[in-house]
Amino acid sequence: MWLIRDSVFIGILQASPLILAAMGFTLIFYLNGFINFAYGESITYGAYFAAMFNVMFGFGFYLSIVPAALLAGALSVATYFLFFQPALKRGVRSTELIILSIGVSFMLRYGLVLFVGAENIYVDEPPIAYFSFLGVGATNLQLVALVLVLVVVFNLYWVVYRTGFGEVVRGLANNKELAMVSGINPHKVSVSVWFLGGVAGGLSGVFSGVFALANPLMGWNLILITVMVSIVAGVGSVKGALVVSIIAGMLTAAVTLVSKPLYAEVILLSSFIGVLWYRGGRLR
Amino acid sequence: MAYLIFSITLMLVYIGLAQLLHIQFGMLGIPNFGIVGFWGLGMYSVGVLNVQWDFSFIPALILTLLLVALVANGLGRLILKLEGQAMLCATLAFSAIVALLVITEKWLTEGVVGLGTIKYPFDAGAMTEPLYFLILLLIVVGIQLFINKLHVSRLGTLIFSIRDNEELAASLGKDTVKIKLELFTLTCALMGLLGALSAPLNQFLTPNMLVPSVTFAVWIALILGGKEHSMGAVLGVFITFGLFDLLIESYLPVAPEYAVMVPNFKLFLYGAVLVAVLMYRPRGVLGHSAAGARQELP
Numbered sequence: 001m002w003l004i005r006d007s008v009f010i011g012i013l014q015a016s017p018l019i020l021a022a023m024g025f026t027l028i029f030y031l032n033g034f035i036n037f038a039y040g041e042s043i044t045y046g047a048y049f050a051a052m053f054n055v056m057f058g059f060g061f062y063l064s065i066v067p068a069a070l071l072a073g074a075l076s077v078a079t080y081f082l083f084f085q086p087a088l089k090r091g092v093r094s095t096e097l098i099i100l101s102i103g104v105s106f107m108l109r110y111g112l113v114l115f116v117g118a119e120n121i122y123v124d125e126p127p128i129a130y131f132s133f134l135g136v137g138a139t140n141l142q143l144v145a146l147v148l149v150l151v152v153v154f155n156l157y158w159v160v161y162r163t164g165f166g167e168v169v170r171g172l173a174n175n176k177e178l179a180m181v182s183g184i185n186p187h188k189v190s191v192s193v194w195f196l197g198g199v200a201g202g203l204s205g206v207f208s209g210v211f212a213l214a215n216p217l218m219g220w221n222l223i224l225i226t227v228m229v230s231i232v233a234g235v236g237s238v239k240g241a242l243v244v245s246i247i248a249g250m251l252t253a254a255v256t257l258v259s260k261p262l263y264a265e266v267i268l269l270s271s272f273i274g275v276l277w278y279r280g281g282r283l284r
Numbered sequence: 285m286a287y288l289i290f291s292i293t294l295m296l297v298y299i300g301l302a303q304l305l306h307i308q309f310g311m312l313g314i315p316n317f318g319i320v321g322f323w324g325l326g327m328y329s330v331g332v333l334n335v336q337w338d339f340s341f342i343p344a345l346i347l348t349l350l351l352v353a354l355v356a357n358g359l360g361r362l363i364l365k366l367e368g369q370a371m372l373c374a375t376l377a378f379s380a381i382v383a384l385l386v387i388t389e390k391w392l393t394e395g396v397v398g399l400g401t402i403k404y405p406f407d408a409g410a411m412t413e414p415l416y417f418l419i420l421l422l423i424v425v426g427i428q429l430f431i432n433k434l435h436v437s438r439l440g441t442l443i444f445s446i447r448d449n450e451e452l453a454a455s456l457g458k459d460t461v462k463i464k465l466e467l468f469t470l471t472c473a474l475m476g477l478l479g480a481l482s483a484p485l486n487q488f489l490t491p492n493m494l495v496p497s498v499t500f501a502v503w504i505a506l507i508l509g510g511k512e513h514s515m516g517a518v519l520g521v522f523i524t525f526g527l528f529d530l531l532i533e534s535y536l537p538v539a540p541e542y543a544v545m546v547p548n549f550k551l552f553l554y555g556a557v558l559v560a561v562l563m564y565r566p567r568g569v570l571g572h573s574a575a576g577a578r579q580e581l582p
Contacts, residue, residue: 034369055332087563096562096566100563103558110549111557114545114548161407220496265380265384266384266385269381270381273374273378278375
């Protein structure tokens with residue numbers, strides 16, 4: 001019983017970065033139809049932008065989250081215009097697009113390392129307080145992260161499912177010509193999706209490792225499981241990404257409680273291969 | 285001198301991996317992103333058999349080949365029918381699993397402490413390293429001859445037709461699934477062989493050798509050289525590994541305070557070169573294969 005309680009609790013607390021990353025990633029994947037590994041750098045840069053505003057410009061901790069998320073969104077749009085849109089226009093196939101995204105990812109990641117160094121960057125965080133209820137505990141930062149994630153998730157959910165934006169994206173992803181005939185501006189929609197995706201990724205980076213540090217490899221460490229979650233949840237399903245991220249978080253917490261955290265990853269990765277096999281490889 | 289021989293022997297390993305990827309991706313269209321998994325499995329298998337269980341090198345090598353072939357065959361049965369992106373993710377996940385298990389199974393691999401020392405299979409004094417280099421050279425030349433032959437053979441034509449239109453090839457009565465599985469098993473096992481031969485080269489094995497950068501370095505080389513050309517792999521590794529790792533990293537005079545940044549600069553350039561090639565010359569430096577079916581641009 002304690003195992004279930006603790007893994008649900010820890011799982012939800014620790015799933016925040018994954019929830020955000022998967023929700024943003026799945027939108028871009030759905031619209032353009034390829035796995036964008038450079039999305040990992042939206043996560044990394046989000047954390048670095050927050051650290052920059054916090055450490056260099058002396059912004060308050062919570063205040064630095066806002067410009068960091070916006071900049072991560074802008075970076076995501078920039079990669080779209082510089083690399084992916086020209087490639088998509090030329091009709092480059094999905095496997096080549098993925099390799100391109102890995103190239104972009106390398107450039108961004110090691111460009112960052114050349115610029116700021118490979119060491120961890122620590123953020124001035126507010127003093128840590130510890131809360132405990134019903135026998136389980138959490139720090140104030142974890143709880144703030146959870147609340148912020150809930151706010152972001154609610155907003156993203158609302159945009160995708162309640163404003164008609166989701167319909168527009170679906171229309172564009174499935175039949176571009178028909179969508180354009182019905183008055184959808186593909187340019188505007190693509191920019192919105194890449195921006196929203198980047199913002200979600202950036203926030204995910206800020207909340208990773210709640211919060212404390214930024215590391216050049218943090219995006220790469222999260223991207224594989226983000227891809228997995230999006231595919232298992234059904235590409236394009238923001239709802240599904242939310243649910244599967246939480247399940248993955250709980251499973252990781254449960255395995256970590258009884259064994260080693262690395263076994264949780266092995267189990268997740270193996271079941272991912274199993275799910276792909278079971279579905280016969282249909283991603284969308 | 286000893287370091288130079290080590291470097292060019294390691295370069296041969298990369299050439300071999302890129303050649304095998306050429307067969308898998310350039311010819312068959314299987315996007316194998318788990319190269320480091322098969323290579324690392326081979327390397328650690330020889331290491332464990334040799335160091336932990338006192339097998340001598342040749343039996344360890346044979347057992348390793350069987351093990352990697354078995355694993356590749358099992359994975360192939362699961363994933364080879366999937367669409368490209370799904371295969372890519374599954375193989376990437378596979379290599380991550382191998383790297384994780386190497387860390388967790390300390391009783392077998394010594395975990396992050398590292399496993400060693402793996403000795404060369406023979407001792408020829410000062411000639412040991414050069415002889416070992418020659419063995420790897422023979423293997424690489426052998427793979428290249430196999431590729432050249434494959435490009436002009438009937439099997440090669442069938443392979444290209446599977447890549448371009450598998451349904452059509454299957455409808456003509458060819459057992460495409462079987463051919464794909466057999467070639468995937470063979471090429472992955474050879475990746476494992478290259479890993480096994482890398483074990484004495486590295487002498488001391490640690491889990492951080494099994495990072496995805498190995499996979500990406502091979503991919504970048506093949507894409508750069510030309511994935512469909514029979515010599516693309518060789519040229520690609522000469523440009524990436526030869527230019528960046530051998531010349532710049534070893535011989536370029538760099539002030540010591542900047543020396544730590546050189547590997548990062550190299551990886552940055554890898555990314556930039558890959559992007560430039562895919563944007564402006566998607567078929568790589570060599571472009572089309574001289575022989576075999578030609579695929580029109582999509």
